[in-house]
Amino acid sequence: MTGPQRITLAMTGASGAQYGLRLLDCLVQEEREVHFLISKAAQLVLATETDVVLPAKPQAMQAFLTEYTGAAPGQIRVYGKEDWMAPVASGSGAPAAMVVVPCSTGTLSAIATGACNNLIERAADVALKERRQLILVPREAPYSSIHLENMLKLSNMGVTILPASPGFYNQPQTVEDLVDFVVARILNCLGVPQDLLPRWGEHHLVSED
Template sequence: MKRITLAITGASGTQYALRLLDCLIQEQREVHFLISKAAQLVLATETDLALPGKPQAMQTFLTEYTGAQPGQIRVFGKEDWLAPPASGSSTPAAMVVVPCSTGTLSAIACGACNNLIERAADVALKERRPLILVPREAPYSSIHLENMLRLSNLGAIILPASPGFYHQPKTIDDLIDFIVARILNLLNIPQDILPCWGEYHQTGDED
């Protein structure tokens, strides 16, 4: 799928979203970018990036920041109900919510549709389109786990922001890349930032 809807909500881990956005742009994907107010606050706290508040200004900023082609990134406001992600009649697209707050997880699980992020996820579920949710919370309550199970049963993919260490990470960027590579694999988008398991495994001669 050439078009990806990328949503950022107010959990820690906005670096995952920024790295994923960069990878999607490099792979010539069209990105529909959605971000909550809480996510903008978290992003400003976790990074040196200060996004403009208005969708059009944010779109211009992200286009320049990522080196995207004109129109490759489209930013939509939280109540832009005429945006393509708001309707199942638009061109099919996969959707990734990264990071996915537990509040957003709950809203998607019950079909709240109170803003464009929730509505876009609801569309992905009802149209049976790929929906990847990347929660970042610790510990999980029973409510969180029940919501994840419900969404998994509905067809969403739950990919917790829990990086592995078998690739022997040396930096924080290596840990970020682990999760981003898993997302790209699930989207069937080529990536070379993390080797697949066993790709470089060498078997020795048995005695």
């Protein structure tokens, strides 16, 4: 199995809830253990942008997402925003990689300043201090100088800043194709196999003439 076996997936209150749901589904299909965190704002966005309405309590949400994705029992673990005993809150228990998708600019700022006001921010802080992989997927337009400065600061710390900017060279036909483009890029960065999008040049045929 290539790529990390345990991954923290956090969803925060920017537009683009479909990216987080699709990534969760792909990670489950690749048999990864997912530690799932979601902010209240992200739950509101999710209910606005999709037909998915998550239960409020972590245990009920875990059961819902397990059935929704077809995950094995225990494959998805959901934690509340102040569950400081969760594995993701400590360097000794946190997964090797973390993705925040979508990442609000508020969360971006909190991570850049080490705020740690909730479990999502603390989990990201752990990833930073332990020099583990951290991928942030901001979805905002336009970016202010503050947003850009925070991205540069985090990039200099080794964080991967992967804006939700779908490409069109694969000639997408549906919204799902656009979502898959971004999710494929996230999976590529994680080193997790994906067949959502061919890698550049994979289908390029070179003439022998």
